Amino acid sequence: MKQKPKQPRIRCPYCGREAVLRRASYVHKEKALEEYLYVCSGYPQCDSYVGVHTGTKTPRGSLADRNLRRKRTQAHRLFDAIWKNGILSRKDAYRWMQDTFCLSSEQAHIGQFSDYRCDCLMTECRKVLKNNHIKIAC
Ligand SMILES: [Zn+2]
Structure with missing residues (x-):
């Protein structure tokens, strides 16, 4: 039986790879302001991610490059x-x-x-x- 995915599946609009939910420190190191980010699985070659709404795992929008x-x-x-x-x-x-x-x-x-x-x-x-x-x- 197929399980319902808990997180939304998000694709990177730049390279087509799937985005993964990661702690913001993965990208921002000690400057992490947001708890989580959806980061392109091609990061850092593909520099594309988006933050989540505070206290949730809901992305703020679509993935964006620099x-x-x-x-x-x-x-x-x-x-x-x-x-x-x-x-x-x-x-x-x-x-x-x-x-x-x-x-x-x-x-x-x-x-x-x-x-x-x-x-x-x-x-x-x-x-x-x-x-x-x-x-x-x-
Ligand atoms: Zn990408």
């Missing part, structure tokens, strides 16, 4: 500036993101965003910040 990880962080910083500066509430900021990109609430997570969508989000966030006279260095 470039996309950096871009998602940057996009998040710009997006967060919208609600941190009180232009919108956090809830309304996510709703604005959904409306702007025609996303469902499940899709409206920067952790799921592609390189291209990060670029689009950053452009839209910069417009909102600029129209509200808020300067942010990125």
Whole structure:
């Protein structure tokens, strides 16, 4: 009889290999902030991984390489500036993101965003910040 897998099967979008759940220290050494990461089984040749939601083994989004990880962080910083500066509430900021990109609430997570969508989000966030006279260095 087949057993139901406890962890979701995740494939690396870059090389097609399966991702494995590992302690964050496997990648980050002593700087580990998150408990677990889904890491491409080709790591470190394939530098691709994603964190989990705090206290769970649920991935935050899709696996990302260095470039996309950096871009998602940057996009998040710009997006967060919208609600941190009180232009919108956090809830309304996510709703604005959904409306702007025609996303469902499940899709409206920067952790799921592609390189291209990060670029689009950053452009839209910069417009909102600029129209509200808020300067942010990125
Ligand atoms: Zn890979």
